[in-house]
Amino acid sequence: MRRNFFVTYDICDPKRLRKVFKICKGYGIHLQLSVFECDLTETEKVQFETKLKEVIHHDEDQVLFVDLGVSHARGERTVSSIGLQYSKMDAPCFVV
Amino acid sequence: MRRNFFVTYDICDPKRLRKVFKICKGYGIHLQLSVFECDLTETEKVQFETKLKEVIHHDEDQVLFVDLGVSHARGERTVSSIGLQYSKMDAPCFVV
Numbered sequence: 001m002r003r004n005f006f007v008t009y010d011i012c013d014p015k016r017l018r019k020v021f022k023i024c025k026g027y028g029i030h031l032q033l034s035v036f037e038c039d040l041t042e043t044e045k046v047q048f049e050t051k052l053k054e055v056i057h058h059d060e061d062q063v064l065f066v067d068l069g070v071s072h073a074r075g076e077r078t079v080s081s082i083g084l085q086y087s088k089m090d091a092p093c094f095v096v
Numbered sequence: 097m098r099r100n101f102f103v104t105y106d107i108c109d110p111k112r113l114r115k116v117f118k119i120c121k122g123y124g125i126h127l128q129l130s131v132f133e134c135d136l137t138e139t140e141k142v143q144f145e146t147k148l149k150e151v152i153h154h155d156e157d158q159v160l161f162v163d164l165g166v167s168h169a170r171g172e173r174t175v176s177s178i179g180l181q182y183s184k185m186d187a188p189c190f191v192v
Contacts, residue, residue, distance in 0.1 A: 006102060006162075008131045010180075032160055035104045035131060052178050062180035064128055066102075066173065068164060077162065082148050084106075084158035 002071040005045075007036045009063040011056065019055045020063070023048070031079070032086075039071040098167040101141075103132045105159040107152065115151045116159070119144070127175070128182075135167040 007024055011017040011034070024030070027048045028038030040048065045065070052063050068074065079086050103120060107113040107130070120126070123144045124134030136144065141161070148159050164170065175182050 006131075008104075008128050010129045031162070032104050032158065033106045033130060035102075037162075049178055056179045058179045060180070062128065062182070063178040064182055065176045065178075066127070066133075067175070079163070080161045082145055082159040082161075083152045083154045084156070086158070086160055 002039045002041050003045075004068040004071045004074045005038045005040060006066040006068060007038055007063065008066070009034045009061070011061045011063075013057070013061075016055055016057065016061065020052060020061075023051045023055065037077070039074075098135045098137050099141075100164040100167045100170045101134045101136060102162040102164060103134055103159065104162070105130045105152075105157070107157045107159075109153070109157075112151055112153065112157065116148060116157075119147045119151065133173070135170075 005028075007028065009020055009024075011020050017034075021030075021034075024036045024038075027040065027044065028036045030036055038048070049065075056063065101124075103124065105116055105120075107116050113130075117126075117130075120132045120134075123136065123140065124132045126132055134144070145161075152159065
């Protein structure tokens with residue numbers, strides 16, 4: 001069963017930052033800057049975390065997984081913006 | 097009735113960034129970098145947005161409000177981290 005997560009990161013080095021961004025793009029929707037929304041099975045989450053662990057420096061970088069519950073109960077996500085318009089960068093996609 | 101929001105922002109100017117950070121701290125919990133979690137009544141949300149609108153430059157900054165549903169249905173929020181430990185910066189607080 002898929003769970004819905006917010007993934008947000010604070011990476012100190014630009015090179016690692018780009019790598020983390022690429023990894024995250026493979027697992028969810030880019031909302032803004034260092035914030036993604038992901039729908040993940042348990043297996044996908046473990047894969048995702050393993051890839052991130054190989055890239056980040058554990059003593060200065062941080063990636064947060066905020067668990068928002070099971071995906072099917074999530075309902076339509078309303079995102080409103082102040083300032084620049086919010087345009088969903090990627091169509092919602094599940095990694096199969 | 098309070099609703100639960102993720103508030104995340106992309107502010108181009110350091111001075112405005114600090115102002116936005118201060119405003120957000122008055123309305124919720126700082127999760128990381130430019131990401132907050134807020135439980136807001138409709139009135140508080142309008143107040144919050146009004147303050148933000150007075151600070152940001154609408155043609156280059158962006159603040160996103162991601163609606164996560166009614167607060168009482170939110171349940172315990174699980175946040176896990178890779179790298180640096182996640183420590184809830186502020187105790188969860190409702191602005192009364």
